[in-house]
Amino acid sequence: MLPVPLEHYLVLAGILFVIGVIGVLINRNAIVTLMSVELMLNAANLLLIVFARVHNDIGGQLMVFFVLTVAAAEAAVGLAILVAVYRRKGSIDIDGLNLLKG
């Protein structure tokens, strides 16, 4: 048996995901917003690992592997965009990013 009840893991993942959502909603610093997205990805990763264990299916862990890859790509591109925005506007306040053509 799984020594820790399944609900514990599910609720923990839910809490972490909600913290990420709140972070995206209330923060104006674009870097912290990206970090909140990473938190949400990790909550999903925890669920994938838990259900890989529940169903004894290695595929869930492979999905986490691919999510790691996507997170790396997302961080690289997102941070590159932030650097470009900072060069142009001198700030990474999200509220200032309201123009389609900078």
Add this chain to the structure above:
Amino acid sequence: MSLIIFWTAAVVAVVAALRVITLKNPIASVLHLIVALVALAILFLQLAAEFIAMLQVIIYAGAIMVLFLFVVMMLNLRRDEFGPDPLPGVLLLGAVAGAALLAELIIVFAGSTARVDVAPPGFGGVQSVGRAIFGDYLFAFELTSLLLLAAALAAVVVTRTRAPNDPEEA
């Protein structure tokens, strides 16, 4: 014993995650996010995902967070550039929306009655993950190399600076 490990890692992860979104200094946020990621890696270990736990520490806490730290330090934001405090209305709206989402999630999760068997020996180790990657998931694995190449190219293209007399400059 495993309950103690779970609660320790869970509390550390949640507290660190809360500090990530509430601290004003982005460097402190990055460091707290690393703490949360390592706590999650401990949970992964508990769930018979040894290989993924190691990847979590090496790639996530190591490589990706160093990338974040590098950009935070390169932008070198002064204290007044960290952005103004969120308005009370925005904070309230975020808290209410988050609480509603959490309530929904818990309602859904509370009904789960999945049964768990003992993990087969070697489940989640390097061998079983490697066999799956280079077996059933080979095509997806090859596609990730393309994804990483595209991301690296995009990062270079987006951040490059052109010379002033470059004819391509619009």
